[in-house]
Amino acid sequence: MSPWATVRLVAGRELGLRLRSKVFLITTGALLVLLVGAAVVIDLVSGRESSESVGVVAAESALTSPLAAVAASLDVDVTTRDVPDEATGLREVSDGDLDALVTAAPSGLRVAVREDLSDDLRGVLAVLARQQVLDNEISVLGGDPARVNETVAAADVQVTALDPAPDQQGERLVLGIASALLIYMGLMLYGPAVSQGVVEEKSSRVVELLLSTVRPWMLMAGKVLGIGIVALIQMVVLAGGGLVASLVTGALTLPSNEATGTVVWSVVWYVIGFFLYALPFAAIGAMVSRQEDLGGISSPIVLALVVPWVLGISIVPGDPDNGLIAVLSMVPLFSPVLMPMRIALGVAPVWQLVVSVLLALALIGVLLRATGRIYHNAVLRTGARVSFADALRQA
Template identity: 50%
Template sequence: MRAGPAAPVDDGERGDGGREAGERYAGDGELGAGRVLRLVAGREIGTRVRSRAFQITTALFVVAIAASVLVLSAVGGSSAQQVAVTAADGTQAAAIGAAARSLDVDVEVRTYADAAAGRRAVLDGDVDALVLVAPPAGGTEGAGGGYRVVVKKDLGDSLTSVLTVAARQAALEGQISALGGDPATVGRAVATAGVEVTALRPEPERDGSRLLLGLVAGGLIYVSLLIFGPAVAQSVIEEKTSRVVELLLAVIRPWQLMAGKVIGIGVVALGQLVLIGVVGVGLGLASGELDIPAGIAVGSVALALLWYLVGFAMYALMFAAAGALVSRQEDAGGVVAPMISAIVIPYMLGFSVLPTSPDSGLIGVLAIIPLFAPILMPMVIGIGSVAVWQVLLALVLTLAWIVVLVWLAGRVYGNAVKRSGTRVPIRDALRAA
């Protein structure tokens, strides 16, 4: 076995022993905290990113978000409905278009050569309806008899309204012409008559897209915290169970190990969220499903990520301290339960209350409490039901709580992580020197 320096080594190690000696211990064993943190975080990132579980969940997330955006745009019917007219009835195209605009329905009118071609298009699903002008009733001139509409199965409500309006308009214009009037003049007079509304206490305008964005952002943050928060505890316990912590703590300080771990897992979690966010918002904007200015969408996402970072730091510190209290993965459940509740409860509250009453005072108050803010704030910010001062207050309070936690968690972790065996009572961990 005494191969030592004479053994053939495959990677060109030989011949530069002198330089090697100079390279190692560049600072005589001096290792800055920055480098320690980079090493610890780097290991955490490498291990996680290469884990099959992480790769699969990330892929599933991206696929799920992309699929839901695409499904929404397919189902949501933002694409125009197609109506066919025959060339002979070409004048109706403009009438139908005008009626659709007045009812705020997106309708596209196509002209086919004859009724047969139109029917084929209906059967093929190319158009939703074929409109034929009915023979005038009572021998009057023009299109006074209304429309005969051919559909494959049935006519949608919005299209029924549009076509009804168009048919009546056509009949009206036919009568006006017959009475010697000018349909265009009448049309203009009718168009200017309307209803002007004065609201004394207007509801703030709620945008469906923003509500959606808020809930989705909240949901993603929620899921991510539930995945990566306990992962911090699990990683701490793994080091205790495998006793590698003893080897590590001989050369680095407990807080460095804890901080490096939190940073490493945080980077991985944030990277995953950014990926999902970019895919989701990008697809949403591109498909038109996310009907808000790109600037606002990006701003909301950036704010949500900021809150995520703050929330992750807060929960991860607590998870790390909790993990240090036990020595076996089986015991993890008991110590992480309080943190899980602190994540699940505000989310459930927000999710059940906000869609119906976005201005809920309860949620507004809870969103300022540090323990709940990281979950609730992104939701209310997304919805737009929160004032700037509330956001800032919540942020300041949460950051202050994190500062306290750094000290508290560092103490608990440092005291408990070297003690193996039974669960360390938290009071002991806080007290012991």
């Protein structure tokens, strides 16, 4: 049997075992439901209009038009309704049919509410009260309030943005963080799964039977490849399901090609990141004989994964163009988490993408050689933990 056929056989064994696992099925299903549910909730919350219903006494219906104009200028949804008299309006406010009853007062306006006045409506009525007082003063002085209000309404503020933020920047940020979070969670789940699988086979002596017919590097490559395919399947299901749900529900209004491109790049970085971390995890799994020993020896690898995630969520939202993040996003062990964020925000130049991918692939090549040697030298040695020096020593 050729080496590649052997690797495929080992990978197929891992793939079959893990795809049928209840943990994999339940975890994937639960996360997919969570992502779809989040998209639906975001759509409902963002699409929900909280209209304020305001009653105006019929005798003071002249307030209705300026009230609507002020509300529109402040982008507050207000519905006005005439009530025959103040007593009727107060009763409707008490029953909850109206949010507020507005009547004129010498110093501005009087507002009756059931419990409290919302901040949006308070702002609208404050502007309207000042406008009513100003109109009265203009009339007393012999001026035309309508003409003054028309002139004031025509006033504008011209804003020149020297470095304008792209449209829908908030959605890009959410998409970038969500992509990085899925990658981070996937690597934290499936990276240690590789080392745990190696230790299980080593402690149960199954590895001795397998190595009687399979060369060590083939067994390691097949295990990493098999678990990697399982991880990729889960990532594609979650990322694809979340993207489709967000676009269908309208929770994500980015152009579909832009959103899809971000998701595709996230999947690519997930695959690259898996091999960057899974290979070292496979090596340390071969160096110990008990699951209890994995925690200490794997902590540097876990730390290398945690650091970019913490830096990303701490710095990128407030400063997408941060120079430190730009440099670290090209460092292979940091790239899988940081680069998807920068891609989603549109701040990663093509040359940085190319450099980061090439550096990551080069490191994967180095890791293949180094971890293959460690696995070959350590996987059959039981008892005390094998040191890195002994594991790397040329056989």
